[in-house]
Amino acid sequence: MDLTMRGVTKSFGANNALRGVDFRLSGGEICALLGENGAGKSTLMNILGGVVPRDSGDVLIDGKPVSFAGPKYSLAAGIAFIHQELNLINDLTVYENLFLGREPRTRSGAIDIPRMRSEGRRMLEGMGVDLDVNAMTRGLDASYKQIVEIARAMMAAASIIIMDEPTSSLTDPEIERVFAMMRALRGQGVGIVFISHKLREVARIADRYAVLRDGEMVAEGNVADVTASDLARFMVGRDVRADALSQRLRSPRSVLRAERLTGNGFRDVSFDVHAGEILGFTGLLGDGRSELFLSIFGAGGPYTGSVYLDGKPFHPRGATRAADNGLAYLPRNRKENGIIPDMDALENGSIVVWPKISRFGFIDRRRQGDMFAGQVRALRIKLAKPTDMITSLSGGNQQKVVLAKWLSSNPRVLILDNPTQGVDVGAKEEIYDIILGLARQGVAIALLSSEAQEIIRVCDRALVMYHGAVAGEAWGETMRERAIMRLATGAGV
Amino acid sequence: MIGWLRRRWGGSSLFSTGAALFVMVILQTLALGFGFPSFGEWLSRWWMNWLNILRNNAGIGIIALGMTFVIISGGIDLAVGSTLVAVGAMVMALIDTGPRGVLLNLGITGASAYIIGIAAGLIMGAALGTLTGLLVTRGKLPPFIATLGTMKICRSVTQHFMQGYTPTVPRPFLQIASLKVGGLLVMPILYWLACAAIFYVISKRTAFGRHVIAVGSNERAARLSGVNVQRVKRMVYALVGVMAAASAILQVSRIGSMDYANAGSGNEMDAISAVIVGGTSMSGGRGFVLGTVLGTLIIAVMNNLLNLLGVPPFLREAFKGVIVIGAVLLQKREATS
Numbered sequence A: 001m002d003l004t005m006r007g008v009t010k011s012f013g014a015n016n017a018l019r020g021v022d023f024r025l026s027g028g029e030i031c032a033l034l035g036e037n038g039a040g041k042s043t044l045m046n047i048l049g050g051v052v053p054r055d056s057g058d059v060l061i062d063g064k065p066v067s068f069a070g071p072k073y074s075l076a077a078g079i080a081f082i083h084q085e086l087n088l089i090n091d092l093t094v095y096e097n098l099f100l101g102r103e104p105r106t107r108s109g110a111i112d113i114p115r116m117r118s119e120g121r122r123m124l125e126g127m128g129v130d131l132d133v134n135a136m137t138r139g140l141d142a143s144y145k146q147i148v149e150i151a152r153a154m155m156a157a158a159s160i161i162i163m164d165e166p167t168s169s170l171t172d173p174e175i176e177r178v179f180a181m182m183r184a185l186r187g188q189g190v191g192i193v194f195i196s197h198k199l200r201e202v203a204r205i206a207d208r209y210a211v212l213r214d215g216e217m218v219a220e221g222n223v224a225d226v227t228a229s230d231l232a233r234f235m236v237g238r239d240v241r242a243d244a245l246s247q248r249l250r251s252p253r254s255v256l257r258a259e260r261l262t263g264n265g266f267r268d269v270s271f272d273v274h275a276g277e278i279l280g281f282t283g284l285l286g287d288g289r290s291e292l293f294l295s296i297f298g299a300g301g302p303y304t305g306s307v308y309l310d311g312k313p314f315h316p317r318g319a320t321r322a323a324d325n326g327l328a329y330l331p332r333n334r335k336e337n338g339i340i341p342d343m344d345a346l347e348n349g350s351i352v353v354w355p356k357i358s359r360f361g362f363i364d365r366r367r368q369g370d371m372f373a374g375q376v377r378a379l380r381i382k383l384a385k386p387t388d389m390i391t392s393l394s395g396g397n398q399q400k401v402v403l404a405k406w407l408s409s410n411p412r413v414l415i416l417d418n419p420t421q422g423v424d425v426g427a428k429e430e431i432y433d434i435i436l437g438l439a440r441q442g443v444a445i446a447l448l449s450s451e452a453q454e455i456i457r458v459c460d461r462a463l464v465m466y467h468g469a470v471a472g473e474a475w476g477e478t479m480r481e482r483a484i485m486r487l488a489t490g491a492g493v
Numbered sequence B: 001m002i003g004w005l006r007r008r009w010g011g012s013s014l015f016s017t018g019a020a021l022f023v024m025v026i027l028q029t030l031a032l033g034f035g036f037p038s039f040g041e042w043l044s045r046w047w048m049n050w051l052n053i054l055r056n057n058a059g060i061g062i063i064a065l066g067m068t069f070v071i072i073s074g075g076i077d078l079a080v081g082s083t084l085v086a087v088g089a090m091v092m093a094l095i096d097t098g099p100r101g102v103l104l105n106l107g108i109t110g111a112s113a114y115i116i117g118i119a120a121g122l123i124m125g126a127a128l129g130t131l132t133g134l135l136v137t138r139g140k141l142p143p144f145i146a147t148l149g150t151m152k153i154c155r156s157v158t159q160h161f162m163q164g165y166t167p168t169v170p171r172p173f174l175q176i177a178s179l180k181v182g183g184l185l186v187m188p189i190l191y192w193l194a195c196a197a198i199f200y201v202i203s204k205r206t207a208f209g210r211h212v213i214a215v216g217s218n219e220r221a222a223r224l225s226g227v228n229v230q231r232v233k234r235m236v237y238a239l240v241g242v243m244a245a246a247s248a249i250l251q252v253s254r255i256g257s258m259d260y261a262n263a264g265s266g267n268e269m270d271a272i273s274a275v276i277v278g279g280t281s282m283s284g285g286r287g288f289v290l291g292t293v294l295g296t297l298i299i300a301v302m303n304n305l306l307n308l309l310g311v312p313p314f315l316r317e318a319f320k321g322v323i324v325i326g327a328v329l330l331q332k333r334e335a336t337s
Helices: A041-048 A071-076 A094-098 A113-126 A142-155 A172-187 A199-205 A228-236 A289-296 A319-324 A334-338 A365-379 A395-407 A425-440 A452-458 A481-488 B002-009 B015-032 B039-072 B080-095 B110-137 B143-161 B171-178 B187-205 B207-217 B219-224 B229-255 B267-277 B289-309 B313-336
Strands: A003-012 A015-025 A030-034 A056-061 A079-082 A160-164 A191-195 A208-213 A216-222 A254-263 A266-274 A278-283 A303-309 A327-330 A413-417 A444-448 A461-466 A469-475
Touching: A003 A041, A015 A041, A015 A216, A030 A041, A030 A199, A030 A228, A041 A079, A041 A160, A041 A191, A071 A079, A079 A142, A094 A113, A094 A142, A113 A142, A142 A160, A142 A172, A172 A191, A172 A199, A199 A228, A208 A228, A228 A425, A254 A289, A254 A444, A266 A289, A266 A303, A266 A444, A266 A461, A266 A469, A278 A289, A278 A425, A278 A452, A278 A481, A289 A327, A289 A413, A289 A444, A319 A327, A327 A395, A334 A395, A334 B219, A365 A395, A365 A425, A395 A425, A413 A425, A425 A444, A425 A452, A444 A452, A452 A481, A461 A481, A469 A481, B015 B039, B015 B289, B015 B313, B039 B080, B039 B187, B039 B207, B039 B229, B039 B267, B039 B289, B080 B110, B080 B143, B080 B229, B080 B267, B110 B143, B110 B171, B110 B229, B171 B187, B171 B229, B187 B207, B187 B229, B187 B289, B207 B219, B207 B229, B219 B229, B267 B289, B267 B313, B289 B313
Parallel strands: A030 A191, A030 A208, A079 A160, A160 A191, A278 A444, A278 A461, A327 A413, A413 A444
Antiparallel strands: A003 A015, A003 A056, A208 A216, A254 A266, A254 A303, A461 A469
């Protein structure tokens, strides 16, 4: 099946999300769709998937024009959209999820469970997946859930599958499993649109690439002809730095010191962050670094061991106390942990300082506005007015607002957990600059990241964790991706 | 004209609530009829009818204000009616001028007894609310279950201890509700308005008010932003307890007695209905104090309208149900459009 999109436009109010975009996909190929947040990738794919209508332009399948009034219709035409947030019901079994909404019936009208089991099993076997159809979905790891989604698309006889950042929450072995699956589907003549921010994955799995920028298709071609940095340049429209940024400003003054911390998810962890230092923490999924810092921040589980802040024992009861003592914590998963969706940017950016700028419980609104305006300038947050709802901002700007709320509290210790998650390449560099600037001001920074590149570029040194324990330390010459990978996978130095 | 209004205020979330109230008031005015000898008589009839509506709904209106915060924070309180009975009974027992009057037997009478009675009532409301708050925060109980439990406990204990005891509420105490201002019985309305103004300011301007929204909108993010989520929840339930207590005191001073089996029963659902009709989201995070005042009025005016139209009393609850469902359907449509 061949897909052609021609001159597609779409605007949301005054915002031209797509300005005459051409896109094509043939059966049996994997095309990477790239672009920064807000470039129009999702809009383009939502039009293809029938989620939103287009303003003008054509969508042709095998030369015939089509138009989908809803996802139901695009699925019937063989186009399956696998969203980033998986749409599986955790409390149902694999086979129930595979047939959800299309359950076969027996003659008496009951659900035909034997048929669901056998057809589901046949489908998974055909895809070369060793997975029990009777398993509960809740117990599956993230890659198998992704595979169940793919299988569900295949059950609906999809010949085009759109995958929106399928690897964003997967570990390396899990990514391999999904990639193997994608290659197998390609072999069967299925066309796949692969949306991703991870350029090195694109280089490995995709045949072709198409890059959107500001609603226009700015580049396309064969992946084999370009390098990852070419793709990055297409996305942001200029050269992207890849140089090391760390500044080695470690002062002799220790700010946050931990001794032999053991708790749920981590054990026997000791470290020491000095003023002006950026200490990295990395590892694979389940390495315990987030749990460790949540506990130190007073928002996680209990632990044994001691933490010292400026040399004094520190064990906050609750995040409120930690914040009062000059700790700041930028959590991972912005949507779940970072933003308050019913509030505007101004309030999201100042909630931390309310206790400080209130008199008799009343928020000093002028100071609130001044402080936020200062952060908007310093962090170069792009918004029309401070009372814009937080959810109307792009991912990078949302992240900057979440950062702003902590920076306005003038923290001494800044804990950053995946600070550039879901942030496009341009905003990523800006966030790095902000982090480096804070280190220059003497803030002690713990940078938690799953991206080895990020750790290597920004941190002065890094602790690599494996199954809750520190597997080793990397600094200077040992700050190399392979060395970090070996530690993170438990392979030793 | 509606088009103009929509352009002018359509952006406000309270537009449709206000519009609904407006339509209700017009219908109600029509239902009142024009068969009066003079315009002056018609106006005074209309005005008295309105004072009646407001006075009769002040109690629910006050509880609904507290309920607004609870629901914005993502919770629910089913125990407000029982809190009202428990507080009412205690206040009456304290100020009783009969042989069993608690303060009387301690030798405290007059104004000081009333002040102690009122203060004790409000404190008891806060204490019962805090208990709920502790069950929700420390005990990690869903608020529905925690307050279902306290609802049963409060009413049953009150009924047991008040068996065969009819306290005498002293006449001066009744002045709290029936003091006339400019010849009109408006004290309950004034209390309601004052509470509404206070709640509005708390919700819009104070850190606590904004924290309530943050907790209801994304509890995890609020906690990770240093918001003391447990304290916010405790305070929200304490506050609704205080409002139920205020409503109890108002009721005691209006009627001078209380039917322990029935007083306040159904108040929880009436308050929740008013909050919902006012546009506050049941899932928390989004809500309006002013909306709740409008919501209370919509239900009140509708009741009055049905009364004027002679709709049989048993059928009136059905209309209340229709209003609640209709309001939420409307809000859903607006949210998606």
